[in-house]
Amino acid sequence: MTSHPDVEALAFFAEELLEPDEERTVAHHIETCALCAATLDELTAVSGVLADVPPVPPMPQDVADLLDRRIDEAVRERAGSDDTATETGGPVAPVVPFTRPKKRGFNGMNLPRLMMLAAAGAVVVGGGGAVLNAVMSTQQESAVGGSAAPLLQEEQAEEAVPDAAQPYKPEIVGSGTDYTSKDLADQAADVLDATVPESGYGAEEEAQDGSILIEECAVSLGERLGVRFTLVDDARFEGAPAWVLFAPMGDTTEVYVVDPAGCESPDGVLEQETFTTR
Amino acid sequence: MDAVQELPDRELLTRHTQGDDQAFAVLVRRHRDRLWAVAVRMMGDREEASDALQDAFLSAFRSADRFRGESQVTTWLHRIVVNACHDRLRRRKARPSTPTEDDTLDVLSNDRLGRVGGGPDHASQTEARLDVHAALETLPLDQRMALTLVDMLGYRVEEAAQILDVATGTVKSRCARGRAKLLPSLAHLRNPHPPRDVTTGRGGANPS
Known part of the structure; x- marks a missing residue:
């Protein structure tokens, strides 16, 4: 009586995942235990219940239309970035180190503490503040307006920012923050607050070694997660070097802390947090 | 003009990366x-599925040049879609009481109130579907995604493993754990003699 295998063991048994010893024991037990034999049947029934859910009808027309339009836009953006980027005021940007704060759009604010901390060798890399703005405002709209709203907004954004095309690059800063698991959301919100999108300067060619790794990490992780990281803080987490990646999702922002050594690995994400964008 | 519609997936993706404006749209319509x-x-x-899918296809559009051909294009597309869903599900789990879920619960309880005999009619089918969804919500994401692919959508374990980028044994164990967890809340939908610990109120089908 005391030796009924638990339900999970039975489920493993059904998948032939048990070690040989254990498998023999369970097989033997089932022969003489009607209760466990019934449970095994019920596990099969669970699969059956899941399989019985009716098939999903084809994609509805409105979703298909929306998808077509978004692909169309992406195609146009791509075409625009190939040959018209310089025509419409999106400069092919030089590297802008932090030591040239005049190049950055602070909207009348003082040079944020963040920038000064970051001045030690960090390089700003980005597709331009306008792009960052476009990405953020677009996502804001889509979060508020549901599935139909983004189109309008994106069309406007596209007109205003013809070079808002991929490959995008996140902005990289070094805030000097030592993030902690406990305060991650607050710390991240502070850093995002202190970071004003740069205005129209990016660095296509002369990014430094470290920032290329960070970019690759941000882009590949973003793809994996289906988000777009617009800002990376090259900082510390719980005392160890870490990259903190920001993905604005409308009125909230997703933050991921990754181990610089393990961006590609599934365990590379050390912490994840969401905070309300201020 | 060659018939773009008839090109294999891989060729479409290559053309897309070379600047072809039509190729990606053909790929999208195909899958x-x-x-x-x-x-x-x-x-x-539905809405969240639509959002996830838009994200995923745009991500695929942008990252097509990273496709190395070590898997099928369809597998690669599945992976991107599944990752986009995973991300949204994780976010949803982080803040559990979204309006969507409240709606689902309302519908769920209304349906239960409406049920008297419980025969295989439309209402009980609807209920079963809602039960299934609500029960899946209670699982860890890994298990939920494996079960959704394998048991619900009928993908082979090997396909699911490729899509989820894990070993086949991992898919099997996630499915096994998931089924074990779902058993108290779902077995009664099939089995005339449900185990004793179900059917108390909303039972195990109550998310969060």
Whole structure:
């Protein structure tokens, strides 16, 4: 009586995942235990219940239309970035180190503490503040307006920012923050607050070694997660070097802390947090 | 003009990366219904499925040059869609009481109130579907996604493993754990003699 295998063991048994010893024991037990034999049947029934859910009808027309339009836009953006980027005021940007704060759009604010901390060798890399703005405002709209709203907004954004095309690059800063698991959301919100999108300067060619790794990490992780990281803080987490990646999702922002050594690995994400964008 | 519609997936993707404006749209139309089904089953919600799918296809559009050809294009597309869903599901889990879920619960309880005999009619089918969705919501994401692909959508374990980028044994164990967890809340939908610990109120089908 005391030796009924638990339900999970039975489920493993059904998948032939048990070690040989254990498998023999369970097989033997089932022969003489009607209760466990019934449970095994019920596990099969669970699969059956899941399989019985009716098939999903084809994609509805409105979703298909929306998808077509978004692909169309992406195609146009791509075409625009190939040959018209310089025509419409999106400069092919030089590297802008932090030591040239005049190049950055602070909207009348003082040079944020963040920038000064970051001045030690960090390089700003980005597709331009306008792009960052476009990405953020677009996502804001889509979060508020549901599935139909983004189109309008994106069309406007596209007109205003013809070079808002991929490959995008996140902005990289070094805030000097030592993030902690406990305060991650607050710390991240502070850093995002202190970071004003740069205005129209990016660095296509002369990014430094470290920032290329960070970019690759941000882009590949973003793809994996289906988000777009617009800002990376090259900082510390719980005392160890870490990259903190920001993905604005409308009125909230997703933050991921990754181990610089393990961006590609599934365990590379050390912490994840969401905070309300201020 | 050659018939773009008839080109193999891989060729379409190559053309897309070389600047062809039509190729990607053809690829999307070819696979969108299947991927839509994946997104709907993963998200359990039409709007969220739509959002996840838009994200995923745009991500695929942008990262096509990173496709190395070590898997099928369809597998690669599935992976991107599944990752987009995973991300949204994780976010949803982080803040559990979204309006969507409240709606689902309302519908769920209304349906239960309406049930008297419980025969195989439309109402009980609807209820079963809602039960299934609500029960899946209670699982860890890994298990939920494996079960959705394998048991619900009928992908082979090997396919699911490729899509989820894990070993086949991992898919099997996630499925096994998931089924074990679902058993108290779902077995009664099939089995005339449910185990004793179900059917108390909303039972195990109550998310969060």
